[in-house]
Amino acid sequence: MDASDLNLPWLESPFFEKLLTRSNLDLETRALVRTYANDGFLVFDPKIPDFDAVAASILEACGKRSDYPQRVMDAWPQIEGVRLLALAPAVLSLLRTLYRREPIPMQTLNFGRGTQQRPHSDSMHFSSVPRGFMCGVWIALEDVDESNGAVEYYPGSHRLPYFDHASIGLTGSEQTGYERYPTYEEFVGMVIAELGFERRVLRMRKGQALVWAANLLHGGSPIRDPTRSRHSQVTHYFFEKCLYYQPQRSDPFLGKVQWLDKRDVRTGQLIPQIYNGKPVAVRRGVKGTLKFLARRAGLDQKLRGWRHRG
Numbered sequence: 001m002d003a004s005d006l007n008l009p010w011l012e013s014p015f016f017e018k019l020l021t022r023s024n025l026d027l028e029t030r031a032l033v034r035t036y037a038n039d040g041f042l043v044f045d046p047k048i049p050d051f052d053a054v055a056a057s058i059l060e061a062c063g064k065r066s067d068y069p070q071r072v073m074d075a076w077p078q079i080e081g082v083r084l085l086a087l088a089p090a091v092l093s094l095l096r097t098l099y100r101r102e103p104i105p106m107q108t109l110n111f112g113r114g115t116q117q118r119p120h121s122d123s124m125h126f127s128s129v130p131r132g133f134m135c136g137v138w139i140a141l142e143d144v145d146e147s148n149g150a151v152e153y154y155p156g157s158h159r160l161p162y163f164d165h166a167s168i169g170l171t172g173s174e175q176t177g178y179e180r181y182p183t184y185e186e187f188v189g190m191v192i193a194e195l196g197f198e199r200r201v202l203r204m205r206k207g208q209a210l211v212w213a214a215n216l217l218h219g220g221s222p223i224r225d226p227t228r229s230r231h232s233q234v235t236h237y238f239f240e241k242c243l244y245y246q247p248q249r250s251d252p253f254l255g256k257v258q259w260l261d262k263r264d265v266r267t268g269q270l271i272p273q274i275y276n277g278k279p280v281a282v283r284r285g286v287k288g289t290l291k292f293l294a295r296r297a298g299l300d301q302k303l304r305g306w307r308h309r310g
Contacts, residue, residue: 069112114149
């Protein structure tokens with residue numbers, strides 16, 4: 001067996017430095033990958049042609065939606081600019097370099113205002129088997145600073161254990177919504193304070209992008225100027241050849257797993273569940289099976305389309 005055979009992100013491998021040295025990456029790219037491995041995030045140029053025009057088209061289309069400016073989820077089938085950002089070649093190329101596996105864009109979120117969300121890890125909401133094959137990319141559609149709700153993050157926090165409800169003595173599968181999530185948020189706040197993680201607020205210029213690791217603690221800073229917007233797009237990515245589930249509502253050792261049947265933005269098809277290189281039919285239960293069949297038939301997309309036309 002070779003060090004490169006481990007079935008986990010090379011960023012989390014105990015042999016990471018050896019693998020990086022053996023890679024064919026140039027020195028500048030190696031330094032970039034090492035920074036991401038150490039800090040859990042990178043700011044970069046997504047190199048979107050005619051970005052101003054693309055951003056304007058997204059804002060115009062989202063502005064017609066009833067769920068904007070708070071949050072528009074998965075607008076990529078209806079809004080071409082949203083899909084274009086999710087599939088930006090420079091973004092996908094960077095993710096391939098960082099994870100050495102093919103990225104799968106699986107969710108888009110468009111915001112018109114800052115979320116002011118408390119610090120959390122995306123790995124609570126989106127996880128994979130093997131762990132770590134997920135990340136987020138945030139693109140500023142206008143200038144962002146401390147007054148309009150910039151992203152806040154905690155460098156190095158991605159190296160913490162992967163916490164879920166079971167970690168704090170709660171049974172996640174008993175939830176129907178977010179009933180127990182505030183307890184998790186309180187726990188994250190305790191971890192930040194106890195371990196002394198540095199809080200940073202990210203000032204971004206229009207057109208800049210941020211990529212962060214699945215387990216990096218981050219949130220939305222307070223909005224100081226309520227008259228200001230904070231237009232932005234987040235795309236969440238899985239990586240190929242994994243199982244995908246939501247830890248927040250799962251208790252795997254009780255046989256209760258909230259599987260995530262997300263669509264591949266590139267194709268519109270459901271992303272297959274794969275374990276150790278082989279497709280598997282995961283156990284869903286009656287409710288989960290009905291939901292999966294509805295998604296496979298495209299009823300979720302039709303419903304979003306009807307809402308959009310309405």
